[in-house]
Amino acid sequence: MTSRGVRHDSMRARNLAVVLAAIHRSGPHTRAALAERTGLTKTTVSSLVADLLEAGAVTEGGAVRGGERGRPGVAVRLSGRRVAALGLEVNIDYLAACVVDLTRTVRLRRTVRADNRNSDPALVLTGLRDLVKETVAQAEAEGLRIAGGALAVPGTVEDGVLRNAPHLGWRDVRVADLVELPFAVDNEANLAALGELWFGCRxxxxxxxxxxxxxxxxxxxxxxxxxxxxxxxxxxxxxxxxxxxxxxxxxxxxxxxxxxxxxxxxxxxxxxxxxxxxxxxxxxxxxxxxxxxxxxxxxxxxxxxxxxxxxxxxxxxxxxxxxxxxxxxxxxxxxxxxxxxxxxxxxxxxxRIGGDAAVLGAAGLVIQQVIAEPGRMLGL
Amino acid sequence: MTSRGVRHDSMRARNLAVVLAAIHRSGPHTRAALAERTGLTKTTVSSLVADLLEAGAVTEGGAVRGGERGRPGVAVRLSGRRVAALGLEVNIDYLAACVVDLTRTVRLRRTVRADNRNSDPALVLTGLRDLVKETVAQAEAEGLRIAGGALAVPGTVEDGVLRNAPHLGWRDVRVADLVELPFAVDNEANLAALGELWFGCRxxxxxxxxxxxxxxxxxxxxxxxxxxxxxxxxxxxxxxxxxxxxxxxxxxxxxxxxxxxxxxxxxxxxxxxxxxxxxxxxxxxxxxxxxxxxxxxxxxxxxxxxxxxxxxxxxxxxxxxxxxxxxxxxxxxxxxxxxxxxxxxxxxxxxRIGGDAAVLGAAGLVIQQVIAEPGRMLGL
DNA sequence: TGCTATTAGTCCATAATCTGTACATAATCC
DNA sequence: GGATTATGTACAGATTATGGACTAATAGCA
Incomplete structure (x- = not known):
């Protein structure tokens, strides 16, 4: 529970996150603008941006906004080309999956009808795993790399364990190890709220x-x-x-x-x-x-x-x-x-996003994690 | 709103806080134990502890717990000798002040009866300022250095401004600049909760x-x-x-x-x-x-x-x-x-602390700040 | 067209901080 | 008393950010 000290590598990791968060929060920026916003020097920002470019999290180019005089800067923006998040949902009458890239564009969206009331968790999770495999394969065919996944469930969750989902009839189901990716599980309402945050009212x-x-x-x-x-x-x-x-x-x-x-x-x-x-x-x-x-x-x-x-x-x-x-x-x-x-x-x-809120929110959670910890999520 | 990057000095500041928090959270520790808990090396911890010793936040000595074999370590514990916090409260029928040291020992405690219902804020704040002066002087006479203060008020607070205190009859009163110290103002119930956290149920x-x-x-x-x-x-x-x-x-x-x-x-x-x-x-x-x-x-x-x-x-x-x-x-x-x-x-x-909860909590807030940001609060 | 002012981004030597190994120190165990 | 074990410090080395100098690219202006 005691928080860990900051070492050189965690300082770097944190600064990567700070730069990425600044780009995410207020749109594309030049390196100079990022330096001003983060309080880091231009040199440091350049070096951090280089890492983010290599990881495929950001791209250069596009509109250079603002510059009054002097050399125009190069905009650094989130890239939708490589990093993506997998959102999943188990609900009473369907399974759903989506893949969202870092620019919040929904790249894939699948729903499978199924009656999951009072169902056997193992069976349903097998179905979900198949859905994941297909979806991930399709995403990879588009050149996307899934950085992690999250699952929305209609019930209470503690530490990756679904404690109680009355409408599914599930109790104490371990779902965290569904796939070999960084993976999170959370309550439907919490994730739907995140969906609204990322894709709805913002x-x-x-x-x-x-x-x-x-x-x-x-x-x-x-x-x-x-x-x-x-x-x-x-x-x-x-x-x-x-x-x-x-x-x-x-x-x-x-x-x-x-x-x-x-x-x-x-x-x-x-x-x-x-x-x-x-x-x-x-x-x-x-x-x-x-x-x-x-x-x-x-x-x-x-x-x-x-x-x-x-x-x-x-x-x-x-x-x-x-x-x-x-x-x-x-x-x-x-x-x-x-x-x-x-x-x-x-x-x-x-x-604004109605029934898709929870799946989208699940993907949003992953994107949030990528931005908060790019080092860990992208292997930097 | 964008968070700032980590520079060398903020890395140090953060590590000071991490070490101090570890000592605070789970009692006295040897440097070796601190190193293990924080993930820092013994060398780094030694250097950080040296700074904290100099600032008077910790002392060496006392019971060396645990050591089975080998050279016994030197316990590093919070010091009650120098750093202290000022807690204040304005309530309907009294003004209260207390001084608490880093070990959570209440060193001074004063209450002044006063009828503050529908009172003139300026007048009451003058009385409070006098109370502060006396209390701080007395604390300094005991060798304590007040690192900061906090004030509990029976009303809603936004950014250091008391928005509405119906029972006092105050509205939009600026109280944050009461003294020339790091100073915070907050709602009575919030601070009483902190009081319970620091001095009550813990x-x-x-x-x-x-x-x-x-x-x-x-x-x-x-x-x-x-x-x-x-x-x-x-x-x-x-x-x-x-x-x-x-x-x-x-x-x-x-x-x-x-x-x-x-x-x-x-x-x-x-x-x-x-x-x-x-x-x-x-x-x-x-x-x-x-x-x-x-x-x-x-x-x-x-x-x-x-x-x-x-x-x-x-x-x-x-x-x-x-x-x-x-x-x-x-x-x-x-x-x-x-x-x-x-x-x-x-x-x-x-x-467990009844009517003193809010004043004590105000002091607790300051101690919390000292532990979270020893660099800023102690001038390291 | 060419000069100047201005801003962006990079290079490189320097500074700050933590790491890791080696070592002196101080206990217990047998 | 020697072996063992653990603590705390010293010092060289590694990592990362800094800061000033430098190059680059544009607008304004003559």
Missing amino acids: DADFLYVSGEIGIGAGLVVAGEVFRGTFGLAGELGHVVVAGDGPACRCGGRGCLEVYAGQDALLGALPSVSELVDRLKAGDRQAMETCERAGRALGVALTSAVHLLDPGRIVLGGIYEPLFPWVAGPVAEVLEARLAPMRGAPPSVVVS | DADFLYVSGEIGIGAGLVVAGEVFRGTFGLAGELGHVVVAGDGPACRCGGRGCLEVYAGQDALLGALPSVSELVDRLKAGDRQAMETCERAGRALGVALTSAVHLLDPGRIVLGGIYEPLFPWVAGPVAEVLEARLAPMRGAPPSVVVS
Whole structure:
């Protein structure tokens, strides 16, 4: 737990990361601009950039912005040619994979339908492994080198072990050693939040609300996902809306999920798209259901804002198609409850990437790691 | 916002911090043990320790633990002789100051009664400045050198500016330049949490609940205070317990504060000690009030656990004297609502330092800074 | 067109810091 | 008392960043 001292090699590694992060954060820069931003000398930056060029993480050339007088600089930008990340997702009715390059361009995207409810983990993971093999082969055929992978799962994760995924019916499944690559596993909502950070709103501070059968949330503060002590933070679905409300499957009463989970929203309807159809047709009962769910979500988010202090609120999952009918009540409740004490409540916006958030976020996590530790991830 | 590159001097500064942190984290160590823990060589550690010795941050000698065979090492331990931190607090009815040395020993402690409700900030700050002068002079007379100070205030703080302290009646007061020292200002609940971290339970992961007129909370994860996006996280008092409960002064309904704030607990009683007396005497009504408050607190904490995932829960402020009557209902509610899904809920314990938490925490913040940046704080 | 000012990027000697081996020191074990 | 073992220091060597000098490339201006 004690942090390690800085040696010459870790100093170099850190400086590589600092330069790469500066390029990533604010677009292409000349070496001179990078030197100014990082506080390193031009000489040092040149040397670091040379390493990054060789690793294929950056390219030279392209628009040289700004230069008023004097010799124009050479822009150094992230390269999409070589380094790429593998994002994976196991969910209730599908497996998904994607490959994203360092410029955040989605290069490959595959989904395999499968009924994974109460499934055998070994079987599903074999299927996933096949999907990975195909995807990686295809990516390599395009000249990409996969620097690492990450997997999103609908459940709680501790140290690479899937502790509990109620809807899959999995418990204590070891998934970290799925492939021979640097590999991470994390909760769907956390990764969906990262997806929003990398491919959606790109804001550095927000709470992503993932409406599925359960309701999860991922908080991003200063570009980092907040995970809590055991990685269990963000369980919005069981935040209490009414202390003595109806019983919830979690054992509590009056949890948000009871009012605004998928089951509560759909009632007897077969699917979310059916609900949306009815809403579009102006079905009174459907609209009241959404109104009620939205208000409950507003109450739960009031508590979440007081405790987590998010910059804004992004609604995703099933709340994305339902946004037009849910967002109003949510915002009204937040305004009424938060404005007097806090001033303007966080704005409520819709997710821009919908159902792809988690897979993309998984790839985003890997890209984040590459930028944070280029030395380790790229073998420098 | 871009992080700076590592230069030779910052490498040294960082390594000083790493060594000091290792000594702080797990007690006195020999140079050899420090070398092993930090991954640095014995030579480097020797050189770093020499600097720390000269700065007065550590001393040699004392028990040499462990050594089985071979030449015994010289223990290097934190020194209480020279470096010290100044903790300050402005509260509704007092000003407080303390001086704590690097070994966490409280060397000085002063409290000045004063009615600061709806007071003139300038006047109160003048009084505080006098208190600082006296305290610093006294500390220096004991040979201590104050490395920095921190101030706890009952309100929200942004960038050294006190934004809003409803009970003091202050708004947008600039307090950061109170003294000519490295100086920080923060919210009372956050600093009380740090106090608990440094002088109380010393756990690295917990949620400190600060019961006062309002109810605040400070979350510590891995030894760091979580502040949220704007530093407003941890407003436990306005977490919703019952969506359509009674109105709260914040504009919401059914907030925790309505059920378990000081006003709700005391009712017509003049003081907390009066309430405690009645509870000790077995007063039925008082006990029911506490029972009800405890259950409400349990419900709010259920939401907090789902969202923040704390390691344990520490009850402080007025909940400290009331702990015997409040803790039971809190724990019961948590158990009932959390156990089925999460397993054992976080344990609920009483604060060990009571009303001193915030001042001590302010000093703790400074010590934390000294250990994190000995170069800057000690002028190395 | 050519000169000057200005900015970008590289070269190379120098400085700062950590590493690694060798060694003196100081205990325990038998 | 000698062997063993571990601590802490000394010194040469390795790694990395620095800083000033130098080359390169462009715009402005005469």
